[in-house]
Amino acid sequence: MAQRYMQAVIDIALSHGIRSFRVDTNYDNLYMQKLFNRLGFRYCGRITYDAGQRMAYEKLL
Numbered sequence: 001m002a003q004r005y006m007q008a009v010i011d012i013a014l015s016h017g018i019r020s021f022r023v024d025t026n027y028d029n030l031y032m033q034k035l036f037n038r039l040g041f042r043y044c045g046r047i048t049y050d051a052g053q054r055m056a057y058e059k060l061l
Helices: 002-015 030-038
Strands: 020-025 042-049 052-060
Touching: 002 020, 002 030, 020 030, 030 052
Parallel strands: none
Antiparallel strands: 020 052, 042 052
């Protein structure tokens, strides 16, 4: 279900001319890390928020 949802969001972004899609997730969320990799996102580094750090991913559309 999550993969279909993410693909639908990517399709909507493309239909609006968006060519880069960025997301982040917690370090312990292995399911999302695998999903992002499966969908062609690449790991970009860390993002720091007041609540801690997260893993950043980007997919060029």
